[in-house]
Amino acid sequence: MGYFTRVWHGVKTTAVGLRLTWRHFFTKPTTIQYPEEQPYFSPFERGLHEFEPDKCIVCHLCAKACPVECIKIESVSPAGKKQLTKYEIDYAKCLFCSLCVDPCPVDCIHMGQQYDLSAYERVHGTRIDFTTGEGPWRTARTSADPDAGLRREG
Ligand code: SF4
Ligand code: SF4
Numbered sequence: 001m002g003y004f005t006r007v008w009h010g011v012k013t014t015a016v017g018l019r020l021t022w023r024h025f026f027t028k029p030t031t032i033q034y035p036e037e038q039p040y041f042s043p044f045e046r047g048l049h050e051f052e053p054d055k056c057i058v059c060h061l062c063a064k065a066c067p068v069e070c071i072k073i074e075s076v077s078p079a080g081k082k083q084l085t086k087y088e089i090d091y092a093k094c095l096f097c098s099l100c101v102d103p104c105p106v107d108c109i110h111m112g113q114q115y116d117l118s119a120y121e122r123v124h125g126t127r128i129d130f131t132t133g134e135g136p137w138r139t140a141r142t143s144a145d146p147d148a149g150l151r152r153e154g
Pocket of ligand 1: 070093100101
């Protein structure tokens with residue numbers, strides 16, 4: 001193979017190799033700038049729970065349905081009426097199976113769309129108490145927050 005043939009071969013193979021790269025210059029990117037941008041999920045996504053403490057009648061049906069016993073409920077009964085003091089889910093155990101949602105007679109526990117369950121410090125643990133919103137993730141919100149569990153494009 002002569003000198004000029006080798007040069008031509010080098011230029012041609014480089015152009016072929018860059019063809020895909022150039023094509024991507026002119027196509028809409030499929031990646032997003034997380035966490036500033038959030039992906040859109042189907043309404044059926046099963047992420048972090050949403051909970052409405054004011055509606056809960058402390059019947060424990062959700063906890064009984066949970067296959068891994070990761071829901072902890074505490075209450076007091078000052079005047080004969082049960083008052084919820086703790087509704088905690090341990091996300092180290094939770095399977096996101098949604099079996100706790102259907103038995104609820106007052107429809108106060110739902111599967112939300114929060115998925116980014118990571119934390120900077122291990123000391124914060126993996127539990128969220130939904131009566132206080134305390135937990136390791138900034139996503140520990142309840143349905144009292146109008147944006148709870150909602151992710152929109154753009
Ligand atoms: S989603 Fe499943 S594992 Fe998680 S709390 Fe509900 S029943 Fe338990
Ligand atoms: S099933 Fe519903 S009402 Fe009963 S304890 Fe669970 S969340 Fe509360």
